[in-house]
Amino acid sequence: MYVIGITLWYNLLKNKINKYYIDAKIKGDDSMLDFIKKNNVKMSGEGEQAIIFAAGFGCDQTMWRYVAPQFEKEYRVILFDYVGAGKSDYSAYQSEKYKTLEGYAQDVVEMCKELRLKEVIYVGHSVGATIGMLASLQEPALFKQLIMLGPSPCYINDLPSYKGGFEREDLDGLFEMMELNYIGWANYLSKVVMKNLERPELAAELEGSFCSTDPLCAKEFARATFLSDYRHVLQQVTVSTCILQCKDDSIAPKEVGIYMNEHIKESAIFFMEATGHCPHVSQPEETTQLIFSCLANI
Amino acid sequence: MNEQLNYAPCSYLLLAENGRILDANFMLLQLLEFEMSELKGKSIQSLLTVPSQTFYQLFVLPIIEMEESVEEVYISLMSKTGKEVPVIMNAIKQLNDGEITISCAMIAIKKRREYEKVILAAKKEAEERNIAKKKAIQELNGLRKELENKQQELIGMNTMLQELAMTDELTGLHNRRGYSEKMVECISLFNKSGNPFSLLIIDIDHFKKVNDTFGHPIGDQVLKTISQMIQEKIGGEDIAARIGGEEFAVILGEANQRKALEVAEGLREYVAGSLWTIPTVTISIGVATATRGVTEQSIQARADEALYTSKEKGRNMVTHVAEIYM
Numbered sequence: 001m002y003v004i005g006i007t008l009w010y011n012l013l014k015n016k017i018n019k020y021y022i023d024a025k026i027k028g029d030d031s032m033l034d035f036i037k038k039n040n041v042k043m044s045g046e047g048e049q050a051i052i053f054a055a056g057f058g059c060d061q062t063m064w065r066y067v068a069p070q071f072e073k074e075y076r077v078i079l080f081d082y083v084g085a086g087k088s089d090y091s092a093y094q095s096e097k098y099k100t101l102e103g104y105a106q107d108v109v110e111m112c113k114e115l116r117l118k119e120v121i122y123v124g125h126s127v128g129a130t131i132g133m134l135a136s137l138q139e140p141a142l143f144k145q146l147i148m149l150g151p152s153p154c155y156i157n158d159l160p161s162y163k164g165g166f167e168r169e170d171l172d173g174l175f176e177m178m179e180l181n182y183i184g185w186a187n188y189l190s191k192v193v194m195k196n197l198e199r200p201e202l203a204a205e206l207e208g209s210f211c212s213t214d215p216l217c218a219k220e221f222a223r224a225t226f227l228s229d230y231r232h233v234l235q236q237v238t239v240s241t242c243i244l245q246c247k248d249d250s251i252a253p254k255e256v257g258i259y260m261n262e263h264i265k266e267s268a269i270f271f272m273e274a275t276g277h278c279p280h281v282s283q284p285e286e287t288t289q290l291i292f293s294c295l296a297n298i
Numbered sequence: 299m300n301e302q303l304n305y306a307p308c309s310y311l312l313l314a315e316n317g318r319i320l321d322a323n324f325m326l327l328q329l330l331e332f333e334m335s336e337l338k339g340k341s342i343q344s345l346l347t348v349p350s351q352t353f354y355q356l357f358v359l360p361i362i363e364m365e366e367s368v369e370e371v372y373i374s375l376m377s378k379t380g381k382e383v384p385v386i387m388n389a390i391k392q393l394n395d396g397e398i399t400i401s402c403a404m405i406a407i408k409k410r411r412e413y414e415k416v417i418l419a420a421k422k423e424a425e426e427r428n429i430a431k432k433k434a435i436q437e438l439n440g441l442r443k444e445l446e447n448k449q450q451e452l453i454g455m456n457t458m459l460q461e462l463a464m465t466d467e468l469t470g471l472h473n474r475r476g477y478s479e480k481m482v483e484c485i486s487l488f489n490k491s492g493n494p495f496s497l498l499i500i501d502i503d504h505f506k507k508v509n510d511t512f513g514h515p516i517g518d519q520v521l522k523t524i525s526q527m528i529q530e531k532i533g534g535e536d537i538a539a540r541i542g543g544e545e546f547a548v549i550l551g552e553a554n555q556r557k558a559l560e561v562a563e564g565l566r567e568y569v570a571g572s573l574w575t576i577p578t579v580t581i582s583i584g585v586a587t588a589t590r591g592v593t594e595q596s597i598q599a600r601a602d603e604a605l606y607t608s609k610e611k612g613r614n615m616v617t618h619v620a621e622i623y624m
Contacts (some may be wrong), residue, residue: 058357059360062364153456173347173348173349176349177353180372183359250355251355278359278360279354279358282316282359
């Protein structure tokens with residue numbers, strides 16, 4: 001804890017981040033830094049303007065590793081993990097809060113407030129885009145621009161007026177497939193093993209306490225994501241929005257991107273050459289370039 | 299493709315970096331009932347069921363991109379005729395003739411899949427049952443609490459009823475029943491400790507005349523006043539009861555003959571000496587003290603006998619039964 005604290009402090013200093021946090025550290029007030037642990041917040045970069053990169057469903061911040069570093073020269077880059085994903089604090093997971101995406105959005109708002117950020121640029125992939133959009137509805141003043149990579153406000157078809165791309169049974173099939181692939185379990189197992197090495201006496205206890213929460217987070221996040229329907233809030237979005245639409249994305253098809261573009265007032269849509277749902281991984285150069293052009297366009 | 303790979307006991311698929319199919323072995327084509335010409339250049343997505351397409355995009359592809367390989371992925375292929383073929387897949391990203399390709403090896407797991415389906419269904423059922431059980435336990439706990447509260451209420455009401463059943467309405471003293479119960483307790487205590495207790499039977503003199511002359515409301519008033527006076531003169535552990543129309547009983551918990559006579563005499567004097575708005579009311583008292591082998595009937599009979607003597611001798615008088623036979 002002490003070592004982590006020192007490193008954190010050093011990083012904060014290095015990155016000229018708010019005096020406030022340095023004060024917090026000097027005062028020894030760890031509670032001020034709780035959210036950093038909770039969401040595994042990582043900060044880097046030389047610039048003043050903050051840019052947040054939010055991962056999509058089932059992913060953590062490492063998904064941005066080809067793209068985010070490109071912004072460090074000009075921006076202050078902020079990465080984080082959702083509670084229940086990546087290296088977040090799993091003990092902070094509450095089913096009641098995170099059973100809808102608003103819970104995750106609330107964390108984003110809190111993170112911005114704790115970091116004393118204003119007019120943030122928020123880049124969100126997939127459900128991360130929806131979470132950012134919901135956060136902007138909670139606190140519009142915190143956001144300057146939303147850049148959405150493969151977003152969808154609703155994954156289920158609502159024919160004939162809306163084609164989200166999925167029937168309910170497709171999603172049930174996906175949930176089942178996640179279960180069959182032990183999504184959540186792998187993470188859980190590695191963590192238990194890791195902790196085991198450090199403090200073997202805690203192994204049994206950990207197994208007891210984490211046993212159900214970890215795969216549960218994945219399961220509940222999947223439901224919160226794929227069963228959500230935020231079409232009705234699109235028109236309330238006031239922040240300037242850029243939609244980056246991939247080719248052949250079966251999770252967020254073209255029609256969905258166009259639908260969002262039509263319903264968000266201040267929005268523009270860019271059609272990418274990249275295929276699939278994760279262009280920031282498969283085509284990082286194009287993705288980076290497009291994000292830069294979105295930033296230039298504002 | 300070399301013969302050995304073509305007929306290896308697993309399905310093999312070679313993809314370009316963008317997921318387009320470059321090649322497939324005979325075993326895969328046979329498994330999915332396709333011709334090679336039908337697959338070449340198509341996306342791997344076209345070989346997957348809808349949930350698998352999503353799963354592939356969300357989990358498999360990013361892992362291949364980031365980790366260069368993926369292992370033990372469960373995924374479902376779709377045959378040309380629309381049959382679902384579940385497989386376990388390993389994939390690896392590698393350079394092939396200067397081009398980045400993804401090699402996928404797959405093993406069909408039909409039996410295992412059927413088995414897992416059963417296990418999953420059982421797991422789901424167990425989970426649902428667990429939830430139902432938890433809910434049922436919660437409900438039961440709620441009911442138990444409710445029951446306990448009701449029970450507590452009943453106990454409270456019972457105590458109150460018991461009090462009421464043992465109390466004389468007019469005077470607030472014990473009634474005959476309460477007196478009997480207390481008497482049983484006193485006798486049992488006496489049998490254990492050997493410390494004597496005494497019984498006073500008190501009768502208001504000429505009470506019928508009071509009633510006849512001044513009416514029942516005044517008669518009741520007299521009964522209440524006498525009750526108060528009795529209570530003033532006895533100790534906290536002693537018991538006063540109204541056992542008949544104008545007849546009272548006092549059990550003096552720890553009193554021998556001398557002590558009992560003192561209390562009785564004090565009470566008689568107190569009543570006779572008080573200022574009454576109607577012609578002075580007096581009381582006659584008979585006293586008996588417990589001796590070995592005492593019963594409720596025996597001690598009461600002896601006190602009654604003493605009371606009779608007090609009345610005989612002209613009323614407003616205290617007699618201890620022992621004095622009669624001296």
